[in-house]
């Protein structure tokens with residue numbers, strides 16, 4: 274059986290289409306670590322750590338990584354212990370990684386994506402087959418509107434709705450008066466046929482402030498209220514008071530967090546990522562706990578580049594409880610951009626071909642491994658020299 278022969282890392286920086294901000298973000302998105310894994314027969318798999326150092330879990334329980342941190346963990350701890358591991362053993366990969374260093378889920382996820390990509394290429398099957406099979410062929414996209422001016426939010430919402438996007442997420446959580454204004458104006462701009470959800474990124478100071486704000490925006494039709502404030506017991510207080518489902522994001526990193534959310538009836542929706550639990554294998558475990566409790570899921574992320582976003586799409590294709598539209602980019606190289614902005618956060622991408630968006634949904638690629646080839650020349654072009 275082929276085995277891991279080499280693990281290399283590099284950092285890229287891709288320019289953004291416009292500034293994309295949310296509560297707590299202090300660095301530009303798009304400066305991420307790429308992992309290139311080669312097996313002893315010469316095949317190559319790719320992974321990405323969309324690590325943001327200023328995004329994390331509640332009360333310091335989990336925290337992000339920066340590109341430099343993730344790279345140091347991969348090079349110094351993870352790569353040495355997985356050298357020689359045969360392909361097709363994601364469980365064994367995680368055992369080795371978890372034994373050598375606790376935490377660092379972004380670094381581990383990036384290594385694991387490359388390993389799944391490589392395993393899929395060896396077996397000539399897509400990664401969703403390795404995760405148990407494809408339960409959906411298209412992944413509807415939620416377009417995320419960051420903390421921009423009300424006028425920009427209105428304009429962008431109207432544009433993406435005209436492009437076929439059916440769900441829009443509005444970042445809130447800074448100033449309740451501004452939040453009510455932006456939701457009202459976006460609803461007026463897109464009409465009744467587009468679903469709206471709001472994400473406070475833990476920004477409201479208390480459950481009470483979140484509940485008061487929700488009561489002022491509920492008349493605009495809110496599909497769900499994502500992470501209104503910090504803490505499982507505090508979002509549970511919001512969940513008891515409002516009609517819309519609460520979604521746990523920062524409060525839900527792994528399967529054990531979901532158990533706590535179930536115990537406290539804190540959320541009806543959990544946002545699973547490929548990265549928070551430390552990779553696809555553990556994201557499927559988290560999805561299984563959600564499914565058993567009747568919790569709905571979406572796949573949300575950290576504004577990945579194409580390599581990391583392919584992992585999002587493979588997870589969304591394979592995880593049964595992911596029935597909601599997903600906050601994932603529509604990864605598109607510069608050559609294929611034609612003025613659309615729905616799901617477009619960057620001016621270029623590292624994939625050789627664009628993801629295919631039809632009627633507001635990404636078609637799940639079914640090529641081997643992660644499904645779309647990477648453009649190594651682009652990776653070299655955007656590489657941050659060190």
Ligand SMILES: [Mg+2]
Pocket residue numbers: 472474499500522523573
């Ligand atoms: Mg969120």
